[in-house]
Each structure stands twice: as structure tokens, then as C-alpha cells.
Amino acid sequence: MKGILKSKIFFIGLFLFIFLINAAQATEYRQCTRVVDGDTIILDRNERVRLIGVDTPETVYPSKPVEFFGKEASAFTKRMVQGKKVRLEYDWQRKDKYGRTLAYIYLSDGTFLNAEIIKQGYGHAYTKYPFKYLEDFRKYERESREKRRGLWADDPVASTERLAQGEGNKSPPGQILPNVAPQKSEAVTVYVTRTGAKYHREGCRYLRRSSIPISLEEAKKRYSPCSVCSPPQ
Ligand SMILES: [Zn+2]
Secondary structure, rough: OHHHHHHHHHHHHHHHHHHHHHHHHHHHOOOEEEEOOEEEEEEHEEEEEEEEOOOOOOOOOOOOOOOOOOOHHHHHHHHHHOOOOOEOOOOOEEEOOOEEEEEEEEEEEOOHHHHHHHHHOOOOOOOOOOOOOOOHHHHHHHHHHHHHHHHHOOOHHHHHHHHHHHOOOOOOOOOOOOOOOOOOOOHOOOOOOOOOOEEOOOOOOHHOOOOOOHHHHHHHOOOOEOOHHHHHO
């Protein structure tokens, strides 16, 4: 009897241990320390991660001229994750031939970065190799093209130039006074949520659950201004 009881306790203990290990892994968050370009980021412990299923224009190869829309894609990913906590999810292949980790990246509010890049028109669905969200990503790209977002806009070259001018001289939110010396809307960043129909200033209380940066110009096409934080119009 004693032997059976002992082994029961041992197995219960073992299951509990395995369960706790799994639970710990499931909620592990990492820090994004740097964004290399739209689809490649660096995590703490210097781990280089290539986002699965998305391809953004290159900006970093010195031999190539900056690819069309690359700067904007890179700036978008920066605004989304640089300096933030992220959660990783993997597919069938954990590393590529360059030793980069292949992963899906989620923010702590549940925003799915890989999908968001395609939905907002900052990259293509990369379908050369199979992955579990391939059909979803194709659909997002189709929608993004139809709605002429980002890369698919009528005049994305002009918006690239505007972005370059706007970087570095953005006024902090709260100092942008509507009607008084209005800023060029292309240079201003406002925020939207995953499900809402309004756009907001940074820090608005409605952004607690999700906060997706977007240019004011884009926001005005698809969202209406929040009446609580009254963002620039
Ligand atoms: Zn608001």
C-alpha cells in the first residue's frame, strides 16, 4: 500500500511540474530591443527574429537602394514593438538558414504584429513556404490592396517623402492645436484600436486595450475623431 501511495504522489507531483513548466512557457514575454526593418526585429539576449509570413520592402542592404516603401514599413514596426514586451509563437520551422528565429509576434494587448503589417498595407503576405496563417494573410493582403492602404495607396512615393520630413520634428501630443497652425496631417501620428471606429491622441483612455499607430491622413479616411481626447483633424 505504502509503495502505491508513494508512486501516486510522485506522479501527481510530476504532472504538476510539467503543467507549471508549460504555463510558464505559454506566458513568457520578451523585450524587443531594436527593429532592423519592417519584418526583422531584435529581442533581448540579442536574438534576431524574422516575422513569419510577411515580407516588407528592404531598407538595410547597403548594396541596394532603399526599396520602395521600406522606410515606412520599418517605421511602422518600430512604432508597434520597439522597446515593448512581446510574446512569440512558432510554426513548423524554428530557425531559418541564416540562424534567425522564425516567429509570430504578439503584443501584450493581443495585437498580432505579422497580421497587422499586412492589414495596414506595410508588407505582402510571404507565401513561398507554407505556414499556418497563410490563407488569412493572403486575405488581409487582398483587403489591403482593395482599400489602397500603405503600399497599395495611389501615391505612396509622395507619402514616403512626407514621412521622411515628418520624422524627428513631431510635436508631442497635446501641443497640436487644431485651427492654430495646423500641422501637415501626413506627419502626425494618431492611434486606432483593433475594433473601434474612432481615432485618438496618444494616451487616450480608449487606447488601453489596443493602440495601433497610423498617420492622421490615413486615419481620416477610415475613422472619425474621438470626442474624448479630440485628436487633430
Ligand atoms: Zn480618444
